[in-house]
Amino acid sequence: MKCVVLITGHYxxxxxxxxxxxxxxxxxxxxxxxxxxxAPISWLSVIRRDYRLAYPVIQEANKLLPVQPKLWSYVWFTLWxxxxxxxxxxxxxSRGLFQLYSKLPLGIVEAEIRRADVLIFESTPALLLFQRCKNLNPKAQFIYRVSDDLRLLRNHPVVLETEKQIVAQFDLVSVPSRNIYQLFAGxxxxxxxxHGIRKDLFQNNYPNPYPSKDAADTPNLIFVGNSHFDYDFLEQASxxxxxxxxxxxxxxANLPQKPNIITYGELPFLETIPYIKYADIALQIRAYSPGIESLTDSLKVIQYTYCQLPIIAPRYLSSSRPHVFYYQLGDASSIQQALIAAQNYDRxxxxxxxxxxxxELVSKWVQILQ
Incomplete structure (x- = not known):
C-alpha cells in the first residue's frame, strides 16, 4: 500500500x-x-491566539492518532x-533561530516520512522541512501545492527565501490560481x-435553509470565509x-447590526453547502492586501461557480469568468451596478x-508522477 504525507497548516x-x-x-x-x-504550530501560536487552539491540538501534540483505518493525524507542536x-x-x-526550525525533533512521524511514497507540502513555514525530508527519504516524490501566495500570508523573510531556493527541486509544483501561476512562470x-470539489456532496439533496421569499426581488446573498473581509461593501450594499x-x-467579527444581515459564525463544512446551493448571489468581497489577487480562483469561487451563482468581487480580483461582477472599493455606485447585474444574470x-x-486531481498527479 502506498503512503502519502501531507504537510499542511490545517488541523x-x-x-x-x-x-x-x-x-x-x-x-x-x-x-x-x-x-x-x-505544521507549523508552536507556543508562538498560543501567544497569537491561533484559531486552531480551539481544538485539542495541545493535547494531541506529537502523537500519531488514527482518524480512521489508514488515515492518521499528527500535530507537530514545537517550541517555536x-x-x-x-x-x-x-x-x-530572529533569522538564525528560525532557520533551526527544521532541526527540531519530529517525533514518531519521522518514521512515516521515511517510508512515504509521496510528500505534499503546503505553502507554509513548514517548507523549511523540505531538505530534511529529502535527506530522510531521497526516494520519495515531492509535490508543492501552493495553496496561497506566501506574500499574502505575510510570512517571515526566511520562509520566502526558502521557497525561492527549493521550489525547482520539487517533482511537481501545483498551483490553484492563474495569478500564482505567473509567480512561478518558467x-x-x-x-x-x-481547486477541485467534492461533487458528490454538492449533488446531494438538502433542505433549503433560507426563509421563504416575500417577493421575487428578495434574493439571498452568501459569503463564506474567514479573512480579508470587505466591511465597507456590506455596510453600503445592505x-x-x-x-x-x-x-x-x-x-x-464586528459585522454591522442590521435586519437584513444574518450571521452564522463558523459552521462545519457540510452545513455550509445548502447555503451555497440555494443562494441567489455569492459574495467574494475581499479587502485589499498585497497578494490578494491569488484569490481570483479560490476554493470558494470554484464552489460558487459549480452551484451556478453569479459572484460579486472587487475589481482587483478580476478574472475571465463572465459570471463575476465587479465593484470599485468604497464606491456605492459600482456596488449597486454589480449587484443589479448579478441579479439579472442568466445563471x-x-x-x-x-x-x-x-x-480527478489526485489521479492526474499520480499519473504525472508515474
Whole structure:
C-alpha cells in the first residue's frame, strides 16, 4: 500500500475544510495510507491566539492518532516556528533561530516520512522541512501545492527565501490560481490545477435553509470565509438594498447590526453547502492586501461557480469568468451596478464542465508522477 504525507497548516478535525483536507480524503479513497501532518504550530501560536487552539491540538501534540483505518493525524507542536514579527529589525534578529526550525525533533512521524511514497507540502513555514525530508527519504516524490501566495500570508523573510531556493527541486509544483501561476512562470515542473470539489456532496439533496421569499426581488446573498473581509461593501450594499438578505458564514467579527444581515459564525463544512446551493448571489468581497489577487480562483469561487451563482468581487480580483461582477472599493455606485447585474444574470449560462473533483486531481498527479 502506498503512503502519502501531507504537510499542511490545517488541523484534520477543524470545521474549516481546506483543499488539503480534500486532497487527503481523495488519496485515502484511492486506497493510499494517509498521514495528515499539521505544521507549523508552536507556543508562538498560543501567544497569537491561533484559531486552531480551539481544538485539542495541545493535547494531541506529537502523537500519531488514527482518524480512521489508514488515515492518521499528527500535530507537530514545537517550541517555536518561523513567524513574521512585524518589525524588520526583529525579523532580522530572529533569522538564525528560525532557520533551526527544521532541526527540531519530529517525533514518531519521522518514521512515516521515511517510508512515504509521496510528500505534499503546503505553502507554509513548514517548507523549511523540505531538505530534511529529502535527506530522510531521497526516494520519495515531492509535490508543492501552493495553496496561497506566501506574500499574502505575510510570512517571515526566511520562509520566502526558502521557497525561492527549493521550489525547482520539487517533482511537481501545483498551483490553484492563474495569478500564482505567473509567480512561478518558467519552472519546468509547474502545473496549473484549479481547486477541485467534492461533487458528490454538492449533488446531494438538502433542505433549503433560507426563509421563504416575500417577493421575487428578495434574493439571498452568501459569503463564506474567514479573512480579508470587505466591511465597507456590506455596510453600503445592505443600505442600498434593504430588502435583500446578506448571509455571512465564518468567524467575521464586528459585522454591522442590521435586519437584513444574518450571521452564522463558523459552521462545519457540510452545513455550509445548502447555503451555497440555494443562494441567489455569492459574495467574494475581499479587502485589499498585497497578494490578494491569488484569490481570483479560490476554493470558494470554484464552489460558487459549480452551484451556478453569479459572484460579486472587487475589481482587483478580476478574472475571465463572465459570471463575476465587479465593484470599485468604497464606491456605492459600482456596488449597486454589480449587484443589479448579478441579479439579472442568466445563471444557466454558467459553465461547470471544466470543474473537476478532488479525485480527478489526485489521479492526474499520480499519473504525472508515474
Amino acid at each position: 484534520w478535525h477543524s470545521q474549516r475544510k481546506a483543499g488539503f483536507h480534500w486532497l487527503a480524503d481523495a488519496f485515502w479513497r484511492k486506497g493510499w495510507e494517509v498521514v495528515f501532518l499539521t 516556528h518561523p513567524a513574521n514579527l512585524r518589525w524588520n529589525f526583529l525579523n532580522y534578529l 519552472l519546468s515542473n509547474l502545473k496549473l490545477d484549479l 443600505q442600498l438594498f434593504p430588502n435583500w438578505r446578506f448571509h455571512i458564514i465564518g468567524p467575521i 444557466s449560462q454558467i459553465a461547470t464542465n471544466d470543474i473537476y473533483s478532488w479525485d
